[in-house]
Amino acid sequence: MLKISKKTDYALMALQHIASVQTGDTTPGRVVNTKEIAEEYNIPLELLAKVLQALSKSGMIESHNGPKGGYLLARSAGKITIAQILESIEGPLGITDCSHEKEGEFCMQREHCNIRTPLLKVQDSIYQLLNNMTLQDMLGGTPLITIQSPTAEGAER
Amino acid sequence: MLKISKKTDYALMALQHIASVQTGDTTPGRVVNTKEIAEEYNIPLELLAKVLQALSKSGMIESHNGPKGGYLLARSAGKITIAQILESIEGPLGITDCSHEKEGEFCMQREHCNIRTPLLKVQDSIYQLLNNMTLQDMLGGTPLITIQSPTAEGAER
DNA sequence: TTGATCGGAGATCATTATAGTCTCCGATTA
DNA sequence: TAATCGGAGACTATAATGATCTCCGATCAA
Numbered sequence: 424m425l426k427i428s429k430k431t432d433y434a435l436m437a438l439q440h441i442a443s444v445q446t447g448d449t450t451p452g453r454v455v456n457t458k459e460i461a462e463e464y465n466i467p468l469e470l471l472a473k474v475l476q477a478l479s480k481s482g483m484i485e486s487h488n489g490p491k492g493g494y495l496l497a498r499s500a501g502k503i504t505i506a507q508i509l510e511s512i513e514g515p516l517g518i519t520d521c522s523h524e525k526e527g528e529f530c531m532q533r534e535h536c537n538i539r540t541p542l543l544k545v546q547d548s549i550y551q552l553l554n555n556m557t558l559q560d561m562l563g564g565t566p567l568i569t570i571q572s573p574t575a576e577g578a579e580r
Numbered sequence: 581m582l583k584i585s586k587k588t589d590y591a592l593m594a595l596q597h598i599a600s601v602q603t604g605d606t607t608p609g610r611v612v613n614t615k616e617i618a619e620e621y622n623i624p625l626e627l628l629a630k631v632l633q634a635l636s637k638s639g640m641i642e643s644h645n646g647p648k649g650g651y652l653l654a655r656s657a658g659k660i661t662i663a664q665i666l667e668s669i670e671g672p673l674g675i676t677d678c679s680h681e682k683e684g685e686f687c688m689q690r691e692h693c694n695i696r697t698p699l700l701k702v703q704d705s706i707y708q709l710l711n712n713m714t715l716q717d718m719l720g721g722t723p724l725i726t727i728q729s730p731t732a733e734g735a736e737r
Numbered sequence: 738t739t740g741a742t743c744g745g746a747g748a749t750c751a752t753t754a755t756a757g758t759c760t761c762c763g764a765t766t767a
Numbered sequence: 768t769a770a771t772c773g774g775a776g777a778c779t780a781t782a783a784t785g786a787t788c789t790c791c792g793a794t795c796a797a
Contacts, residue, residue, distance in 0.1 A: 424670045425582050425706065429756065432676060435695045443694075456772070465688040470757055476774060489765025490771040505702070513581045519589060531622040537600075538592045541718040545662070545709065549582065552705050561698040586785065613743070627786055633745060646794025647742040 431512045434474045435561070436464050438508060441484065442500040442558055454493035474512060481511040500562060506553035516553070518546045588669045591631045592718070593621050595665060598641065599657040599715055611650035631669065638668040657719060663710035673710070675703045 437460045444455050457475055461468040475494055479486045483503060484494045496503070510516060517523050519542050521530050530536070594617045601612050614632055618625040632651055636643045640660060641651045653660070667673060674680050676699050678687050687693070 424672070424674050425584065425666075426677070427582065427675050428754090429677070432689070432695065435699070436689065436693070439694045458772090464692055467757060469759080472773075473757095473775090479773085486773060487765085488763080488771090488773055490767065492765070492772045494773090509582075515581070517581055518584050520583070520586070532589070532593065535621055536593065537596045538589065538718060541713075542592070545713065548709050549706055552702065552709070556698075556702065561695060585783090615743090624786060626788080629744075630746090630786095636744085643744060644794085645742090645744055645792080647796070649743040649794070651744090 425518070427509065428513060430470070430474050431509055433464075433466050433471055434478055434508055434512050435505075436460070436466070437471065437475060438478070438483070438496075438503065438558055439561055440464070441494055441496055442562060445496055446500065446562070452495075454487055454491070454495055456493035459493075478508070478511055481507075483507065483511060499559070501557050501559035503558040504554050505556045505558075505561075506550060508558070509553060516546070516550055518542060518549065522546060582675070584666065585670060587627070587631050588666055590621075590623050590628055591635060591665055591669050592662075593617070593623070594628065594632060595635070595640070595653075595660065595715055596718055597621070598651055598653055599719060602653055603657065603719070609652075611644055611648070611652055613650035616650075635665070635668055638664075640664065640668055656716070658714050658716035660715040661711050662713045662715075662718075663707060665715070666710060673703070673707055675699060675706065679703060 440460050440463065441455050444453055445451060457472050458468060460466065460475075461471045475484065475486075478484050479494065482497055485497045486492070486494055506516065515523055519539070521533065521536075521539060522543065524530070533539075597617055597620065598612050601610055602608060614629050615625060617623065617632075618628045632641065632643075635641050636651065639654055642654045643649070643651055663673065672680055676696070678690065678693075678696060679700065681687070690696075
């Protein structure tokens with residue numbers, strides 16, 4: 424069903440929260456710790472910790488140890504795309520198994536596979552979609568999801 | 581990773597095959613049986629059988645029993661969308677758990693959830709994408725994936 | 738009219754992915 | 768120097784997926 428995982432959900436919520444704290448009027452620039460987010464959104468603390476660690480590893484947020492420690496966005500919300508968040512948690516996006524097939528790896532169907540090429544195009548389109556929407560777009564009630572001329576793009580390839 | 585299941589892969593391959601047989605020069609209108617497809621694409625026979633049964637149930641193909649039996653497209657390839665195929669096999673498309681939440685069902689995060697609305701919009705866009713591409717588009721090497729003005733659509737809602 | 742060939746349907750099992758938990762470590766700072 | 772934070776690994780439970788097996792009813796041709 425093309426579902427994204429709970430961990431990704433949690434990542435999106437957490438980033439959204441961090442971003443809104445950081446850009447908010449009340450306490451701009453404040454670091455946010457795992458516990459705060461976990462309690463606010465009813466997320467299992469230790470699972471959320473894993474998620475935030477992954478986001479930190481991929482350079483999306485920066486961590487600060489010790490008391491009064493926590494996380495900050497590593498760059499502005501407008502420069503963090505949904506695709507990047509997704510890939511940080513779930514690995515490279517691929518709608519089919521052979522999306523990231525390495526040399527020498529072939530699925531049993533490969534020889535007569537008649538759907539690989541079209542599926543990869545679908546995948547590209549989805550990727551474009553997710554890569555053109557940023558964390559910034561998710562803040563507030565702003566209208567979002569603008570795709571860079573996907574019709575033209577899709578047709579010419 | 582937004583991956584589609586193997587069963588869906590099989591469904592796409594099978595439909596592609598049936599469609600190409602039916603519209604092909606050699607034996608147009610010929611029924612295609614499960615075994616033929618399974619052997620051609622190295623798909624486990626009985627699993628493919630399940631898949632084809634599901635497609636038949638959802639009215640995408642029609643079945644013919646008995647010797648010389650098999651399947652035929654129930655309507656033209658241009659009227660079968662990728663979204664329809666996907667939903668026949670995997671159920672309604674939903675990128676997040678709360679996509680199809682019934683009245684009274686709420687996820688633990690719902691109360692303060694800050695990502696539901698934007699995610700539903702992403703989902704809509706993906707759905708549009710899949711619903712504007714047909715089995716016909718997957719045949720031959722035709723360029724494909726044209727989305728109906730998603731930019732305008734996304735902005736106005 | 739009967740038997741081989743089809744699809745239809747249910748139960749079952751193995752494997753994998755996901756979700757969640759537990760424990761210990763090192764860094765930081767009041 | 769002790770409490771508070773993140774970092775990291777192992778671990779368990781549950782659900783989804785992929786695949787297999789068995790039996791049934793419909794059909795058609797010999």
